[in-house]
Each structure stands twice: as C-alpha cells, then as structure tokens.
Amino acid sequence: xxxxxxxxxxxxxxxxxxxxxxxxxxxxxxxxxxxxxxxxxxxxxxxxxxxxxxxxxxxxxxxxxxxxxxxxxxxxxxxxxxxxxxxxxxxxxxxxxxxxxxxxxxxxxxxxxxxxxxxxxxxxxxxxxxxxxxxxxxxxxxxxxxxxxxxxxxxxxxxxxxxxxxxxxxxxxxxxxxxxxxxxxxxxxxxxxxxxxxxxxxxxxxxxxxxxxxxxxxxxxxxxxxxxxxxxxxxxxxxxxxxxxxxxxxxxxxxxxxxxxxxxxxxxxxxxxxxxxxxxxxxxxxxxxxxxx
Ligand SMILES: Nc1nc2c(ncn2[C@@H]2O[C@H](COP(=O)(O)OP(=O)(O)OP(=O)(O)O)[C@@H](O)[C@H]2O)c(=O)[nH]1
Numbered sequence: 001x002x003x004x005x006x007x008x009x010x011x012x013x014x015x016x017x018x019x020x021x022x023x024x025x026x027x028x029x030x031x032x033x034x035x036x037x038x039x040x041x042x043x044x045x046x047x048x049x050x051x052x053x054x055x056x057x058x059x060x061x062x063x064x065x066x067x068x069x070x071x072x073x074x075x076x077x078x079x080x081x082x083x084x085x086x087x088x089x090x091x092x093x094x095x096x097x098x099x100x101x102x103x104x105x106x107x108x109x110x111x112x113x114x115x116x117x118x119x120x121x122x123x124x125x126x127x128x129x130x131x132x133x134x135x136x137x138x139x140x141x142x143x144x145x146x147x148x149x150x151x152x153x154x155x156x157x158x159x160x161x162x163x164x165x166x167x168x169x170x171x172x173x174x175x176x177x178x179x180x181x182x183x184x185x186x187x188x189x190x191x192x193x194x195x196x197x198x199x200x201x202x203x204x205x206x207x208x209x210x211x212x213x214x215x216x217x218x219x220x221x222x223x224x225x226x227x228x229x230x231x232x233x234x235x236x237x238x239x240x241x242x243x244x245x246x247x248x249x250x251x252x253x254x255x256x257x258x259x260x261x262x263x264x265x266x267x268x269x270x271x272x273x274x275x276x277x278x279x280x281x282x283x284x285x286x287x288x289x290x291x292x293x
Contacts, residue, residue, distance in 0.1 A: 019187070037063045042080070045080060048198070050186075070098070094141075094148075142183075234286065
C-alpha cells in the first residue's frame with residue numbers, strides 16, 4: 001500500500017512564485033561552478049533527489065553526498081553504496097555535524113579540478129582553482145558541510161529561497177574554491193510521497209503542514225518497513241520509547257492511543273513529540289527508504 005493513498009499533504013508555503021525564484025537563484029549559482037556537491041539526507045536518499053537536478057547540473061562534475069550517516073544503520077549504508085554503484089554513481093557518506101567523511105568530499109572535488117585544468121592547459125590557459133557549490137533540499141546539512149569543508153563557521157544557515165545574496169568565493173585550498181552560500185533546491189510539489197518523507201525528516205524548509213497527518217504517516221511508514229525489512233531497523237523503536245506498540249494500529253489510531261496513554265489525549269502534542277524524537281535520533285537509527293530492488 002502506498003503512503004499517499006491515505007495522506008494528502010497540504011503544504012502552504014512554497015507558492016509557485018517562491019519555487020520559481022528559488023529555481024532561478026539555484027541556476028544562477030550552478031552557472032558559475034565547475035563542480036556540484038549535491039547533498040541528500042541519508043535517511044531518504046530518493047526523496048531528497050529533485051528530478052530536474054540532472055537537467056540543471058548538465059554535464060558538470062557532480063559529487064553525491066549522503067549526509068546524516070549517523071542516523072542510519074551501517075548495513076543500510078552499505079546497501080545504498082552498492083545500489084548507487086549499480087547506477088554508475090559513487091555515494092559519499094558524511095556526518096557534517098561531526099566531520100566524518102568530509103575530507104573525502106574535498107578530495108573528490110579537487111580531483112574534478114585536475115581534469116578541468118588539463119583542459120585549460122590544452123587550450124593554452126592558466127590553471128585555476130576548481131569552483132564548487134553545495135546544493136540540496138532545506139535542512140539536509142548543507143551549511144554544516146560548508147563549515148566543515150572550511151574548517152570554520154562561515155555560514156549561519158542557508159539563504160532562504162527568494163532572498164538574493166551576493167555570491168562570494170571562499171578558498172578551501174589552493175586547488176578548491178567554494179561558493180559561501182549553499183544552493184537551496186526548491187521542493188517538487190508533484191511527488192506527495194516524497195513530500196511526506198521530507199516533512200517527517202524536517203527537510204521541507206518553511207513549509208507548514210499538519211503535524212498529526214505527518215506523524216501518522218511516519219507510523220504507517222515504520223510499520224511498512226518493519227514488515228518488509230524489520231532486520232534493518234532497531235528492534236521495536238517506538239515501543240521501546242513509549243511502551244505502546246504501533247504494530248497493531250494504523251498511524252492515525254496509534255496517535256490517538258499514544259495521546260491517551262501519555263499526553264492526556266492531546267494528539268497535536270503527541271504528533272510533535274513523535275516527530276521531534278525521530279528527528280533527534282531518540283528512536284534510534286531509522287532509515288525511511290531502502291534501495292529499490
Ligand atoms: N545528526 C546529524 N545532524 C546533522 C548532520 N549534518 C547537519 N546536522 C544538523 O542538522 C541541522 C541542519 O543543518 P544545516 O547545515 O543548517 O542544514 P542546511 O541544509 O544548511 O539547512 P537550511 O539552512 O535550512 O537550508 C543542524 O542542526 C545540524 O547540526 C549530520 O550529519 N548528522
């Protein structure tokens with residue numbers, strides 16, 4: 001059963017005007033670089049892929065970064081590495097908060113520059129540092145990655161879509177320069193299933209949505225995963241935390257039951273707690289997507 005049969009997210013922030021502006025800003029950034037570091041959320045590598053990215057990036061070098069490696073189990077990480085390899089892509093996993101995997105990203109970006117400079121030399125031009133930009137959906141860890149690459153804090157948080165900023169280069173090494181502002185990929189509204197997963201993971205920016213609906217969808221998704229790939233999840237993650245087992249409930253009825261059990265029937269509070277606990281990793285390492293068979 002697909003998630004979207006039961007849930008229709010009513011997102012009320014990304015108006016078409018916002019999306020168009022964000023798209024324009026992103027394309028402006030992409031135009032100036034040689035290498036694109038595309039950051040996705042390791043919990044949902046497919047939902048954090050925008051279908052038009054391939055077209056926007058064109059034939060520029062692209063480095064695929066799956067961030068939040070600490071939030072999925074190591075076996076799932078290996079499955080993704082193999083799956084992407086099968087698709088002809090190298091997936092680099094990072095924990096931008098702690099710094100794991102970041103050196104490999106800088107090396108991969110610099111390696112792309114070697115080819116660039118070979119082409120420049122062939123045309124009689126002087127070599128120059130390779131120029132890169134970090135792009136991704138909101139909250140996937142773009143700023144954390146930029147700060148880690150630089151070894152210091154230069155980005156507070158990503159530029160909000162629609163807010164035009166001047167583009168500045170910051171130097172990472174003599175071979176690599178980075179745009180100091182990450183490129184924010186606008187939401188693709190057409191894909192409801194992806195939108196729900198983005199909302200569960202809080203990768204949806206300032207869009208507002210119904211927390212109870214999103215928390216219910218989260219429980220249904222967990223139950224589905226438990227059924228199909230229980231061995232890849234922590235044992236009874238939700239039961240362990242709340243002592244109410246979701247397996248016998250639909251998402252919606254679970255929210256009611258949990259609200260009665262812990263929050264004096266307050267389903268809104270229950271939903272918010274459930275989502276916050278998941279996002280903080282308090283339910284354990286839970287991947288919300290697995291590589292398609
Ligand atoms: N657990 C964990 N948290 C991370 C990781 N990377 C980033 N974070 C946290 O996730 C939150 C969002 O990170 P940011 O770097 O601000 O994400 P962003 O993509 O720049 O977000 P926007 O500014 O909303 O576009 C912050 O609280 C980070 O500390 C990671 O690998 N693991």
